[in-house]
Amino acid sequence: MWALFMIKNAKKQRPVNLDLTTIQFPVTAIASILHRVSGVITFVAVGILLWLLGLSLSSPEGFLSASSIMSSFFVKFIMWGILTALAYHVVGGVRHMLMDVGYLEETLQAGKRSATLSFVITVVLSILAGVLVW
Numbered sequence: 001m002w003a004l005f006m007i008k009n010a011k012k013q014r015p016v017n018l019d020l021t022t023i024q025f026p027v028t029a030i031a032s033i034l035h036r037v038s039g040v041i042t043f044v045a046v047g048i049l050l051w052l053l054g055l056s057l058s059s060p061e062g063f064l065s066a067s068s069i070m071s072s073f074f075v076k077f078i079m080w081g082i083l084t085a086l087a088y089h090v091v092g093g094v095r096h097m098l099m100d101v102g103y104l105e106e107t108l109q110a111g112k113r114s115a116t117l118s119f120v121i122t123v124v125l126s127i128l129a130g131v132l133v134w
């Protein structure tokens with residue numbers, strides 16, 4: 001009986017915060033989830049890019065179709081998004097591998113610094129991708 005009372009009471013005293021606006025993710029958490037999201041985008045992109053490559057190599061008409069598809073703003077925007085996701089995935093992947101081989105310290109401070117740096121590098125690569133696409 002006493003144990004039951006303790007369990008009920010312990011449950012009541014658990015801190016609850018349902019105000020999502022007061023919850024802030026650390027930069028390392030954002031870097032981590034974006035790495036997964038960019039991996040999934042890259043996975044889907046492989047299919048799209050291979051299809052476009054196949055079309056462009058199929059015949060001279062196929063090449064013209066592929067370049068006319070690529071001339072639309074919407075498609076260029078998607079391509080820019082794919083290249084940005086790939087850039088972040090590669091930069092984040094290299095960060096992971098540097099940590100795995102022990103080149104980057106596995107401390108919170110080093111993690112925060114390398115996560116921020118990988119965002120900065122991705123922004124630069126994303127601008128370059130925009131220049132390439134447009």
Ligand code: HEM
Nearest residue numbers: 035036039040042043044046089090091092093094096097
């Ligand atoms: C076609 C290309 C690629 C695809 C579709 C892809 C996709 C993915 C996916 C879906 C994950 C799982 C993410 C997770 O569960 O959190 C992942 C993880 C990973 N990827 Fe890629 N990836 C690709 C290329 C690369 C490249 C070029 C690198 C190297 C720089 C890389 C490095 C990594 C690393 C290190 C992980 C593990 C991260 C961890 O331990 O949390 N990937 N990738």
